[in-house]
């Protein structure tokens with residue numbers, strides 16, 4: 001795409017759970033201001049791949065480079081120190097806490113006395129939610145009382161709030177209504193314009209065609225190929241996902 | 255709390271659970287008072303109740319954190335016994351040789367050793383649980399046996415007595431109180447602090463433009479809190495010192511012993527300790543990062559981990575805190591009895607867990623309050639003392655306490671389902 005150093009390079013990443021090679025020798029990269037789609041059937045290994053970047057898993061093999069330099073990411077704290085923020089497929093919210101506590105979990109705002117400043121955190125949460133999901137009202141309730149989409153909004157707000165440079169979104173709109181999905185699409189475009197690199201995992205080929213610059217397709221833990229969105233059609237992308245064939249290797253069957 | 259249909263109590267900001275527990279307590283007290291013909295709600299009995307509750311309640315505040323993070327600590331009773339015995343032996347057999355008999359440093363050293371010992375033992379258990387991932391149930395079950403055995407070893411089963419006189423003040427009793435004047439001073443101080451905190455919280459909310467309680471609701475709350483504190487001090491200050499102890503207490507307080515002199519107890523020192531612990535633990539649980547992480551980890555351990563919280567180290571800290579509180583309780587319990595035998599702390603782990611659970615701490619993790627655990631301990635102790643004063647024999651007491659425990663948790667589950675919390 002361009003000649004800069006990539007923001008992130010995942011090189012020959014592998015990880016196995018028991019005998020299952022969830023991710024097997026996969027390499028992908030991401031440039032500033034770029035959105036790279038990660039596609040593949042259920043269980044292809046997409047979430048597992050990005051969890052090695054977010055520090056949730058430590059890979060069995062492979063190398064992570066951030067800004068061209070080798071990065072040691074052994075836990076989520078390390079990932080955060082590289083400004084990598086993640087929206088997990090499972091959302092990773094503490095159900096018993098309210099939206100503000102979840103948004104700032106691990107990075108609480110403190111008062112001058114060193115105590116957590118709940119009021120300041122709620123005020124900040126109100127600000128960012130007004131941008132992401134203006135209909136959101138449930139600031140006092142624990143997030144267990146929120147709808148699936150509202151919970152997802154909280155998870156998105158958390159990833160966006162802390163000035164990520166690398167954003168990982170694992171099916172961020174799976175539970176969202178059309179209007180909220182539209183807002184997330186706008187958000188992705190806006191963040192992209194700010195020079196943030198985004199890995200977007202999605203099952204929606206149209207979304208990917210609309211938002212991404214490149215797409216990497218996985219099947220059974222292996223990388224099928226990475227393609228420029230401009231060079232492929234919806235159908236070609238679909239056949240990569242379903243058949244695991246690169247475009248050009250076979251014609252698309254109806 | 256429902257925002258849409260706010261009730262009177264909702265506007266006050268009191269949740270139903272707190273009201274329920276206070277209601278249960280009031281019902282128990284009134285019931286026992288009626289049955290005993292007015293012998294239950296006397297200054298004397300309430301003073302004793304407050305002293306008897308202190309040791310278990312202090313530990314129950316720590317058990318809240320343990321249970322909130324989906325662990326359990328079965329070792330606190332044995333640990334209390336072990337620490338109590340060690341510290342007793344220390345002040346009777348070792349420290350007098352170092353400082354001289356009756357030296358003022360003895361009780362300080364003994365109390366510090368107790369807390370430190372608890373923190374270290376707790377941290378070690380927490381390390382096994384957090385880093386070696388052995389379940390807390392097993393680790394503390396092991397601890398339960400180990401400390402009870404170790405306790406025997408300290409003195410080969412011999413009872414240690416008498417404890418240092420200053421140390422014994424920490425256990426309450428006629429000598430171990432603040433006395434009348436200091437008690438009033440304490441009551442006024444606590445009231446002022448409470449009112450100032452409520453006003454400050456209100457100002458913070460106003461600054462951010464958040465919804466606030468109506469002024470009348472805030473006013474009622476302040477009157478309630480101040481009334482409770484002052485009422486408590488008043489009751490404690492109404493409990494007369496017995497004739498026999500009068501000369502001794504008069505001398506200790508520097509009052510001239512004259513005919514017709516009347517002295518009153520005032521708030522017991524262990525109760526002051528309990529109140530301090532309650533305040534500090536409440537601040538930790540609601541106002542510090544550590545507390546926030548405790549609840550987050552209890553609600554969703556994976557999410558906590560993914561948010562960068564070191565949940566293993568957190569486990570070590572939680573059990574260290576539990577241990578330190580057990581150390582404090584060991585001081586209170588041994589000082590109250592004035593002597594330590596090998597039975598000290600027996601079954602306390604179950605009382606502590608029951609107190610936390612009756613106080614609304616969910617064994618499934620994520621929910622529980624410090625004040626709830628303290629009230630839970632008070633309910634348990636009221637039940638036990640009440641039955642004893644009514645003349646219910648020991649076996650039936652156990653049966654009732656057991657049934658009440660299960661019943662209380664069932665009510666709590668129903669309540670949770672209804673409120674969706």
Ligand SMILES: Nc1ncnc2c1ncn2[C@@H]1O[C@H](COP(=O)(O)OP(=O)(O)OP(=O)(O)O)[C@@H](O)[C@H]1O
Pocket residue numbers: 017020021022040041042043044045046047048049089
């Ligand atoms: N913690 C784990 N333990 C064991 N196996 C796992 C674990 N996590 C993932 N797997 C396995 O690894 C494979 C890849 O899973 P992954 O969650 O990465 O798939 P995915 O591409 O994100 O699928 P989906 O589209 O359904 O989210 C699956 O076969 C899954 O069963």
Ligand SMILES: [Mg+2]
Pocket residue numbers: 046047048089170
């Ligand atoms: Mg997935």
